[in-house]
Amino acid sequence: MTPxxxxxxxxxxxxxxxxxxxxxxxxxxxYLMRYALFHLRESSLAEDxxxxxxxxxxxxxxxxxxxxQLRTWLTSILKHKIIDLVRKRGRGLPVDVLQLGEExxxxxxxxxxxxxxxxxxxxxxxxxxxFESKQFWRVYQKCCQRMPERHALVFSMREVMDLxxxxxxxxxxxxxxxxxxxxYRARLSLRSCMTExxxxxxxx
Amino acid sequence: xxxxxxxxxxxxxxxxxxxxxxLGRLDRSLLRLHLMMCRGCRNFSRQIAFLRRxxxxxxxxxxxxxx
Numbered sequence: 001m002t003p004x005x006x007x008x009x010x011x012x013x014x015x016x017x018x019x020x021x022x023x024x025x026x027x028x029x030x031y032l033m034r035y036a037l038f039h040l041r042e043s044s045l046a047e048d049x050x051x052x053x054x055x056x057x058x059x060x061x062x063x064x065x066x067x068x069q070l071r072t073w074l075t076s077i078l079k080h081k082i083i084d085l086v087r088k089r090g091r092g093l094p095v096d097v098l099q100l101g102e103e104x105x106x107x108x109x110x111x112x113x114x115x116x117x118x119x120x121x122x123x124x125x126x127x128x129x130x131f132e133s134k135q136f137w138r139v140y141q142k143c144c145q146r147m148p149e150r151h152a153l154v155f156s157m158r159e160v161m162d163l164x165x166x167x168x169x170x171x172x173x174x175x176x177x178x179x180x181x182x183x184y185r186a187r188l189s190l191r192s193c194m195t196e197x198x199x200x201x202x203x204x
Numbered sequence: 205x206x207x208x209x210x211x212x213x214x215x216x217x218x219x220x221x222x223x224x225x226x227l228g229r230l231d232r233s234l235l236r237l238h239l240m241m242c243r244g245c246r247n248f249s250r251q252i253a254f255l256r257r258x259x260x261x262x263x264x265x266x267x268x269x270x271x
Contacts, residue, residue, distance in 0.1 A: 035263065038266065115213035117212045117244045117245075121244050122247060124250070137265050140258060156262075184216075187220050190255055191252060
């Protein structure tokens with residue numbers, strides 16, 4: 001087999017090595033903070049989620065050291081912390097989703113009484129070009145935050161975190177049809193906000 | 205008898221559901237029929253697909269936001 005002279009003990013425990021990993025960890029922490037803020041809106045909540053994540057990660061010290069995809073691993077812990085936090089505080093749990101009313105965000109009156117668009121969606125052209133624009137992402141985040149909080153969380157669990165519908169239903173204890181209603185309302189709201197604040201301007 | 209023409213509200217709801225699970229055969233055909241005739245719903249359906257592409261990019265964008 002291959003010689004094992006790389007295991008000479010110098011890579012671990014040197015001062016330089018610790019500084020290096022402290023710096024790496026700090027950059028991960030900043031990323032986790034941005035990720036948490038995107039979903040939680042409140043910075044004190046986001047800080048809690050990130051702190052819990054790092055504590056949980058450090059508790060699995062061995063796994064922590066050996067990870068090559070450290071950030072991916074940390075992010076997957078963070079996702080669960082975010083969901084737990086929102087659940088624990090009793091927010092974001094869409095108990096009464098079936099009573100979604102007209103007051104539920106800007107999407108409430110997209111249709112008239114006979115189910116036609118009040119303002120039919122216009123062509124967005126070739127929207128993917130917007131991915132390069134920082135301003136686009138600012139508008140996108142603002143529009144996500146304009147949704148009712150529980151909708152925003154469900155939407156981002158599905159679309160940003162890319163969790164399966166089954167997983168979301170189980171975690172939030174909602175039915176599949178509830179989930180479909182929430183995602184639908186979220187999409188109506190987000191597309192109407194993006195139309196108003198991005199695509200109706202000179203960007204598209 | 206069930207109404208054979210979907211309203212825009214029903215059609216857009218189905219477009220959204222179709223992103224989560226395969227539709228039944230009847231729903232699929234009626235949705236396709238509606239989309240053929242309704243530009244607003246065609247745009248809606250494309251736009252929600254775009255919003256999914258955008259959302260899936262968010263972690264990558266947050267990554268690039270490095271200071």
